[in-house]
Every structure is written in structure tokens, then in C-alpha cells.
Amino acid sequence: MSDEAHAVPASRPAPAPVSPPVPAAPAAVLRAEGLVKSHHGEGAPAHAVRGVDLTIRPGEFVAVTGPSGAGKSTLLHLLGGLQRPDSGSIWLDGVRVDGHSEARWAVLRRRRIGVVFQFFNLVSNLTVADNIELPALLAGSSARQARTERANLLAELGLEGKERSMPGELSGGEQQRVALARALVNHPGLLLADEPTGSLDSKGTREVMRLLSRFHQRGQAILLVTHDHRLASTADRVVSFFDGRIADDAALGAGTGGRGVSSVLELKD
Numbered sequence: 540m541s542d543e544a545h546a547v548p549a550s551r552p553a554p555a556p557v558s559p560p561v562p563a564a565p566a567a568v569l570r571a572e573g574l575v576k577s578h579h580g581e582g583a584p585a586h587a588v589r590g591v592d593l594t595i596r597p598g599e600f601v602a603v604t605g606p607s608g609a610g611k612s613t614l615l616h617l618l619g620g621l622q623r624p625d626s627g628s629i630w631l632d633g634v635r636v637d638g639h640s641e642a643r644w645a646v647l648r649r650r651r652i653g654v655v656f657q658f659f660n661l662v663s664n665l666t667v668a669d670n671i672e673l674p675a676l677l678a679g680s681s682a683r684q685a686r687t688e689r690a691n692l693l694a695e696l697g698l699e700g701k702e703r704s705m706p707g708e709l710s711g712g713e714q715q716r717v718a719l720a721r722a723l724v725n726h727p728g729l730l731l732a733d734e735p736t737g738s739l740d741s742k743g744t745r746e747v748m749r750l751l752s753r754f755h756q757r758g759q760a761i762l763l764v765t766h767d768h769r770l771a772s773t774a775d776r777v778v779s780f781f782d783g784r785i786a787d788d789a790a791l792g793a794g795t796g797g798r799g800v801s802s803v804l805e806l807k808d
């Protein structure tokens with residue numbers, strides 16, 4: 540065989556480089572488009588949310604911050620189905636949910652969205668154990684599963700031995716940890732937290748922020764509403780809310796955790 544038989548013709552095009560497959564972007568855990576909400580009380584209506592688009596990806600920790608009256612809590616209430624938007628749409632795990640009935644939203648809040656509030660909202664005449672197990676039972680867990688989940692969470696949250704306590708016998712920080720356990724007992728894809736440290740002292744604030752950070756590091760998506768910029772700076776992303784609109788939406792640093800919870804843990808009692 541002549542050398543020419545092996546020669547590559549000069550005109551043959553070079554093989555196209557093989558690019559690595561582009562990983563598909565993970566579906567948003569929550570997506571809102573064009574949300575609008577006005578409150579009609581006495582006097583002029585309050586235009587609390589005036590056209591908000593927001594996406595939260597799985598495992599993302601997003602802080603919503605802004606001045607008092609900016610509309611932060613109203614936004615959180617809309618995203619959790621606690622209030623209805625005047626217009627706009629909400630998708631949870633790719634499924635449109637803004638037209639859901641109260642009952643269907645209640646099921647979503649039991650299984651897919653955990654919510655914690657500033658004032659804990661525990662059932663005052665149920666024990667700590669029952670407060671945590673109840674949503675698990677309502678979501679269809681067996682009594683044994685609910686007990687196991689409750690025991691694991693109480694250990695995780697440093698509340699062993701408090702099972703039989705009533706909420707009123709606990710400190711604010713402890714009550715908020717019970718509220719966190721209740722919100723997370725069914726492993727929701729998203730945790731909505733509305734000023735969860737707003738009624739806590741600095742020790743309680745540190746505890747709750749440390750726990751939020753720990754759950755986030757394990758993949759929990761969190762939307763935290765806070766007017767405290769130090770707390771907001773522990774998130775991956777800070778959405779600044781002003782006058783019912785998103786004024787800024789900024790990723791904080793590389794990776795997860797923004798500046799990290801350490802800045803908050805430095806708070807003195």
C-alpha cells in the first residue's frame with residue numbers, strides 16, 4: 540500500500556470537537572411571575588406587592604429584606620398560599636398552584652412548604668411532641684414514623700427531654716426550634732421563614748440561624764424574610780424589597796451560605 544493510501548485528504552473537515560453535555564438547570568422549587576397584591580382596609584388601599592417575579596431553586600437560601608411596610612410579609616404570604624394574589628402566577632415544583640383552593644394549599648403547606656413565623660404559632664394546649672407529630676400524622680405518616688421523625692428532629696434541634704413540655708413552658712428560642720421541627724417534619728422542598736428571629740434575644744437568634752444554616756447545608760431551600768441585614772447576609776442571595784417591588788437581587792459570594800452564619804454567631808448576648 541502506498542503512503543498516499545494513508546494520507547488524509549487536505550480537504551477533509553476536522554472532526555467537530557465533542558462538547559460535554561450541558562447539565563439541565565434544575566427545575567425551580569418555586570417560581571412567581573407578575574405577583575400583585577393590594578390590601579383593602581380602612582382608607583386608601585395598600586399596594587403591598589406591585590409586580591414581583593421571583594424564582595427559588597432547589598437548595599437555595601434566599602433572604603428578602605427591606606424596610607418596614609415594603610411588602611415582604613405579604614410576598615411570603617402569597618408564596619405560601621396564606622393570601623391570594625390579585626394577579627400573577629405561582630408554580631411549585633413546576634406545577635401551577637395560584638388557583639388552588641384553601642384546602643389544596645393546606646395540603647401543600649403540610650407536605651411541600653414549611654412555614655415559620657415570628658410568633659411561633661404553636662398549638663398552646665398540645666405538648667411539644669404532639670405539635671411536631673400532628674402535621675406528620677395529617678400528611679399520612681404512621682404513628683411510629685411520626686414518633687421517629689419527631690425524636691430525630693428534637694435531638695437535632697437540641698430539645699431532647701422537652702417532648703412532654705407545653706409550649707408556654709419553653710423559652711422563645713426553644714419554641715421557635717419546635718416550630719422549625721413542625722415545619723420540617725414532612726421534609727418540605729421549601730421553608731418559608733417570616734422574621735423567625737424577630738421576637739428572640741441574640742442567643743435565640745444565634746440558635747435559630749445556626750439551625751437554618753445547617754438545614755440549608757443539607758439541601759433545604761429557604762426563603763427568609765428579615766429586616767436585619769446581618770441575617771440576610773447569611774443567605775446565598777439577597778432580594779431587596781422596596782415599595783412592593785424587587786429593587787435588587789444579588790447573589791452573595793461563591794457557593795452556598797453567603798457570608799456564612801458565623802457573622803451572626805458573633806452576636807453578643
Ligand SMILES: Nc1ncnc2c1ncn2[C@@H]1O[C@H](COP(=O)(O)OP(=O)(O)OP(=O)(O)O)[C@@H](O)[C@H]1O
Nearest residue numbers: 578579580585587606607608609610611612613766
Ligand atoms: N391585612 C392587611 N390589611 C391592610 N393592610 C395591610 C395588611 N397587611 C399588610 N398591609 C399593608 O401592606 C403594606 C405591606 O405590609 P407588609 O407587612 O407586607 O410589609 P413588610 O415589609 O413585611 O413590613 P414589616 O417589616 O413591618 O413586617 C403595608 O403598608 C401594610 O400596612
